[in-house]
Amino acid sequence: MKEGNQRERGERFEYESEQDDQLVRLAKEGDRSAFGELVRRHRDEMFGYARSITKERFAAEDVVQDALLRAFTRLGSLADTSRFAPWIQRIVRNQAYNRISRGPSVKESSFSELADRSQAGREAADWGNLDYILGRVAARYNQPDQTGSDPAQQLVRREIFETMTTILLCLSKKERQVFESFLFEQLSPAEIGRMFRLSTANVYQILSRSRKKLAQEHIRVVVDQYIRSRKEMGVMKVKVLRKPEVLKSPATWTTAAAAICGLLEYTDKPLKLSMVMGLTGFAFRINIVRETVGIAGPTMFDFGPVISRSLEAVGYRASYVSDQSRPLTADANFQLMDEEEKTAEARLKRQLSDLMPRALDFVHHSVDSGDPVMVWDLFFPEFALIYGYDDENRQFIAGDCSTVYGNDTVPYDHLSRGTLGMLFVLSVQSSVRMDNRIMLRNTIETALRHYREQEHYAEQCMNGLAGYDVWIDALQGGRVEPISNSYNVFLISDARRYAAQFFEEVGGGALGGFIGSESVAEMARVAASLYSCMREPFDRLCSMFPFLVDISVRGGDPNEPAAAEDAVRLLRSIKELEHQAVQVLDSMYAIMQEAPTAYT
Template sequence: MDGDLNEDERLRTMAETFDREQYELVEKARNGDAASFGELVRLHRSRMLGWASRVVRDRATAEDIVQDALVQTLRKIGRLEQPDKFLPWLRTLVRNQALMSLRSGWSRNETPDRFEEGDSPTWSSPAGWHEAVDDPQAEAIGRLVAEDLRMLLSRLSPRDRAIAESHLLGGLSVREVAAQRNMTDGAVYTAVSRTRKKLEEARYEDEIERYAAARRISGRPAARLCERARPYALSGAYDTMAAMMTMTAAAAGRRNVSLTDVMGATGHAFRIQVAPDLGVSGPYAYDWADSLRLGWRGLGYDASVFGGAERRLRRPDELVTAMDALLASLERGVPAVAWNVSNTEFGLIEGFDDGKRAWIVTDTSAAGKTLPYAKLGRLHDDAEWFAAVPTGRLSIDRAAHWIELFERTARHMRGDDHTGTRTPVSYAIAGTAAYRLWIDAFDRQAAADALGAAYNAAFTYEARKHAATYLLAMAADGFLADVCPAALPAVAHAQKLYAKVAALWGNVSGLFPLPFGADPSAPGPADRAARLLERACAAEAEAVGALQEAAWLLARRRTDGRNGFSYNHFQKNQKRL
């Protein structure tokens, strides 16, 4: 309610300052001027998205609501009597559309292949324009959109095109189309759902065709392969993001960067997160974009990042924007790290071929495979969208990076991500809570997923080995001794503890070996694993406390006590672990 009151107050303020230019835009839009309507959309679309998001709490659904609300605006703006009341009127349309979406229970992106009697698909285009032929605005803009839609529909089979034209352009209900064509409602719904998917593909393909044509005209290279990328150099690593970043760094000229360097810089060496079912998805349940940025910054690079964990590619322009950065990097000989280029792991985009409209990709399952441009981030319906490239070089403040890394590690073990929220990915369970989940499952002999147990154990064992090696190198590096010799004992203590944790996880991994694993619910192995993890959890909590101490000492030395850190703050957070 407070949010609505604040928004009402903002609307009143905006209405009072509704300038003459916007007033004239509304007037022209009411009289059928397409350019004015487009300018109003540009000015207020983000505000409409905010209004919708407050109701539905989901970005993708909010986008759909805004699209539907724009259709309503298009049809009804001619009836708006007071142009200076445009914003409150627009907000009402958006809120009503959002409330209708909540009542319907599902969004257009959840359209099933078949529908029950009485359902109706919520994704449809501006059906109903045929009812508004007297509305000059609808006639002006609707004609243009309808022509674009007809061009897309021309790619369909005659039967699907006829159904889509009746429903989308003719405005007939599904039941009316079914009666007209002597079909069942379910068959019409299936055809409409199939059409939606085909039109979605056509949108991406058309956008990419225009983009590729522009590249050709501008004289950009038509194909390139990053010869310096060595896709199988680290093929045995379980942490595929870190492996791909290491190969990318080598291709960018940093051949002295090891997998341990990347595991440490990203914080992956110190992470543990699980899915509630303790399955194989747990190790990747973190904020990919944030982790990668931290890692590249620690290695001395800025980065361009697109998408992230639990993000979906929604619009063709998002892909084309990313392509600019990805292709520019590939032209320099530097590959891109991307998710799900062939399987559900991180891989490399190591080349491109404009003639084939395809990326050349490699991951743990395939080498030198082609992936259509339009399928990046869209390899299957539920694909998550993520791609990233290092860009400019940065000067490295190693002490500042270590402080951030150690503090993040402590927050992670408490179950807090870098923003202080509980989990960076909606289903992730992190830190000591992840340990407790494993221990409880083994005690109850309830860890039924043999592959999940084996994969998580191998993944964490690998990470902790890198943690111990990373800290050993840090303690041996003369830089830390020069910057803050007082922090050396804390780092050395943490290193010994992480070596102990790695050995304990190695024992757990030995109980449930890959590739097939063993029964994690068997009484003997389950009890043994629980006791090993209790010891690992205690040792890791102590290690993280030592890292926090090192971070505090480094920060105090850097700023001479004026940095906001305090020993009481350090002790308080150490107790929480």
């Protein structure tokens, strides 16, 4: 018999002569062996009772496992130590009936199987659900050891248990009492209120607060364990890629396109920023928030699908981790936030995303593979690039893709704790074979679709040509937020400058030749001229509504009647030029649909 089993057997014999009440007292003092003896004595009875209710072996086993977890963590509430048997029986009964109320049961996978799937990136478990976490902890910790004294299995069991106990310790005494009464003993808020002399409303408030704290603590613990596992595997290191050229001199207000340009620097087909802006369609975007022309308009789109399609347009597939399940807040304005809200301390008070552990692993894997990672809201609500990491100091090496913050190291736990509380990381995964004619055709198709079709956030925004009408309506109604208006002016002006440059390069043969290319090149030069003509009215709008100046004058006064009238006139002239450009794109697209691929 191995030494570990001898010790376990010796402890069992030591407690066999003790009565239940003495074992309960010892267990309350933290003696796990005493609790183990209680489990050994009562497990068969618990299982039989659970099976008589659930009528299923697997369901009964899960009930017992969950009941044991609840008993262990709630043992301190058992005032009469001689009544352990009826007390644990009540917990089993509550768990069994709760199991039945959830519907037909199925055999669940073991915790180790679920962990393996999670590490493989599959959505096998709801780790954001606290009930699920605790239930699985109970299932794995209390399973009979089928592996003898396997050190690996023992380590897994210990780490699982330590995770559970660490999570619960984040609660105050009162929070823990209320939470455990609700979750472990299945008491109603009204019953808990009577027990602790609290109103039902107070119980709900404590439960809500406790669940949020526990969820955050769970994420923090998982991240700590992730870093510890890297250390134990000997892969703790500092890994820094070459700094992306696009970060050395940010040249566009469209940080999504700048980040894509940075990603492509590490591939075998890097592209100039003007080609990225054009081919991805960002040179033609306009997305205006109704009523206020909000600052979030340009970034109110589904990041994952849109940016993935943008990369596909230039011949690459992407992978991403995102918790963007709702539109960005239309009135969220970083420029108007109090300075204390922008500090590192303020970030640390915001909630971590449930996907934080997965995102951290994603960043490590991508950088280790030699690819930077595109990330949202790492410095402030724009896109940035992570191109390195330092495990020992838990820092990313990253750069902001705008002209505001430059480059810096950022703590791991700042990820997902930005102003808008959203996580998004993306990297290039593989290349797609695509000829230049198809790339250009797809670009024109994307631009036309954006100009004419309303995208996802229809209620808050209007995109394309119709966006100008929403913008004009807001100016005429005197409802415009000045800094947001100014930001939109500068960003769209910059985008159209790149649209002109893109079509100039296409007209000059930047994408090579194919049958019909002479006609397409001629139309591209016409489109370039139309986009170039937008520069003068946009320059006047930029002068009227300055952005990169002192906050006291930033944004100008778009709601002043004379200024609004001038702005409306200029926007109408821009819209007319854009309408003509769309007609040219229609003609280009028709030719490219007919022309077969035949490169010279």
